[in-house]
Amino acid sequence: MPERLVVIGGDAAGMSAASQARKRRGRDRLEIVAFERGHHTSYSACGIPYLVGGVVEEVDALIVRKPEVFREKQQIDVRMRHEVTAIDLDAREVRARDLENERDVVEGFDQLLIATGAKPLRPPIEGSDATGIFGVQVLDDGLAIEQFLETQKPKKAVIVGGGYIGLEMAEALVNRGLEVTLVERDEQPMSTLDPDMGKYVTEALEGLDITVRTGEEVTRFEAENGFVSAVRTEAGRIEAEVVVLGLGARPNTELAESAGVPLGTSGGIKVDRRMQTEVDGVWAAGDCAEKFHLILRKGVAIALGTHANKEGRVAGINLSGGYETFPGVVGTAVTKVCGIEIARTGLTEAEAAESGFEFVTATVDSTTRAGYFPGTMKIKTKMVVERVSGRLLGAQILGQEGAAKRIDVLATALWNRMTVDDMLNMDLGYAPPFAPVWDPVLIAARKAWARVEETIE
């Protein structure tokens, strides 16, 4: 009899794992059942703001592979609209609710992959249940917003939360012609950047005619006839016909926790480098699983599709008898709001201080191409560097087209525990259409190294 793999969650992590497992083991050696609560498999959740903004026109464009393709081409028994409600580790079976037919099914497993994703943070704000208030978590959320915009034609939008999703949704709604206000509890949006970088994000948003209200906490939503009509903060009242919540997310671990699968200190499911939980034959991958942060040297919770895909691949190889490891993350993230590109990797100044590092910082302004080359754009690079050793701890980039992906060099440097004096002579690509003769990344390394030297003298 073939072994049995049950996958909980049919998006990036779950289906990457299922595909890898199938690639390594045919149907006669492995049966695969995958449960998905929603209406879609393997889609790009990161694409939702672009669907809402009309940048991507068809929802199908965001779907990498449909359930029927998994069934037909890969013999993966995908059960859509099935919500797993319990895992029994002793009996080695899961119980799932068939949401369409309102009945329960029970499936046994030899190997179990938990890929339940993330759960949006929803502080208990009065009036949250009004129509017109949306989260942005799964593709169904995106479609719901889309439909609301089309049928209700709201003119005034409030975005609550100035993180990645908040910013991308702000751009989306501006693109659709709405009047947008962004409300952020912290002093700057993008609290994953240091405030000295975040202030330029505020300026950029204001340049796009987005009203930015920082240092304001939402206290209540007002509604008329069940439809949201305003957002109340400590500082006042903002009219709103549609509200988008972008307050972050945490690992969705209730199911794992109830079953007795241990969590890590970050709140994500604790996994080893092979993505196995502390329970034999039970694996976790994606937003629900804890990631090891290679600079902080501890577990963190980061919800990001690229990690989910990689972890799913690693889990799938291991649970089907192979050997592969996922070493961890360095906290890289990129986004854009209209023409403004934002990137970070490693630790911010605030994170470095909190973790007890002794460090210096350096910030430099440069251009994406040779200064004289048409289309050259501004780029600001900040580095956080360990004192004395000169080891890179983190970097942030703000700029226009061609700026953000330079973070990859810095992420690769972090991955290799490089010092800035080793970085500053690196042989990066140079030609006038692509970089100044000293690439901005190298200029920043040069300045950071000078700072390190100053602190020694």
Added chain:
Amino acid sequence: MPERLVVIGGDAAGMSAASQARKRRGRDRLEIVAFERGHHTSYSACGIPYLVGGVVEEVDALIVRKPEVFREKQQIDVRMRHEVTAIDLDAREVRARDLENERDVVEGFDQLLIATGAKPLRPPIEGSDATGIFGVQVLDDGLAIEQFLETQKPKKAVIVGGGYIGLEMAEALVNRGLEVTLVERDEQPMSTLDPDMGKYVTEALEGLDITVRTGEEVTRFEAENGFVSAVRTEAGRIEAEVVVLGLGARPNTELAESAGVPLGTSGGIKVDRRMQTEVDGVWAAGDCAEKFHLILRKGVAIALGTHANKEGRVAGINLSGGYETFPGVVGTAVTKVCGIEIARTGLTEAEAAESGFEFVTATVDSTTRAGYFPGTMKIKTKMVVERVSGRLLGAQILGQEGAAKRIDVLATALWNRMTVDDMLNMDLGYAPPFAPVWDPVLIAARKAWARVEETIE
């Protein structure tokens, strides 16, 4: 009495060194005399094709700092139109010819920096002295072409040599409305790429209405009334009213060699990691100096402005009493021809074979953004990877906008001697406007690792 530094060559390497030295030592501690044969200091030679093509409008845009600025702001005694004709290592002095006033001057030195640049390769082809045949080496060459195009208004151009300069000049002349033929001796242009990648460059050039003639050697230039009229090759005759030679360059070392400063096996001046030659107090930097190739583990000659700047900085710090090293290069280069971006780093397949490496290769097609994101472009990545160990040896990228600078991640990986299995999980920036969920670089690493594994089984 202050020490005396003499610099031979007033472009990137020479003036970077002079500036660094001045930064560390004031006029009372260091006198600096710099000789420059031409009319310009510190300019971007890499920008010449863009000046000729009209992409950059003013020649001044290419000049980073003028002689009078060096004189006034940095107290560097820059002598323009002075060609150094001899170095006397025993007397520790140089003799220079003042080209304007036709007289010789002699200057003593304590420290000497040789930054004589590169010399274009000019095989002895009959008829090379006809008017309308140009090299592209120094800014004066660019201005001469510019003037010829404006006064003679040629319609038909032939580019001899399909390397970086050849391609960039082809683009420049197409931009100016000329009918362009490119003649290349090898089977593909861009012989710094493997032929399987180079063939796409040929296709791209043909798509731009450039006639590409490969495997053809130029045998003779024909002239009428002293003006070039045609290029003869083994295969035929090509009408030409202007000819640009892009046949590469070699280190310009005659002066150093005559003086007894030893050269390396590559033909460049032999230097240590601090850029000192084998003669005490005599330094070399830029195109004339040999570079250590970190993958080949031997000296190479590569003419590139970004190396010249870095080496000049290192030489300048050391010759003024500091300590800094230039570790070497990995052979990174990027260029573009209209919409086509071309990049390489490390070893090509051919170079790896020639050096005796055992290797596998992997080539993947992907996109620069999420596949569904507007403006996503094609990108083809080839990797050369050591067998068994999986260590990256080199990579080549061809693609459209957003492709080429991804080479920097690969250059950084080479710098750190990474293996592709360590690379494939790297935490690179992901968001739909910037990359697919698996960045093209990571997809290539994944495929290369699979190839490595296959060769073990």
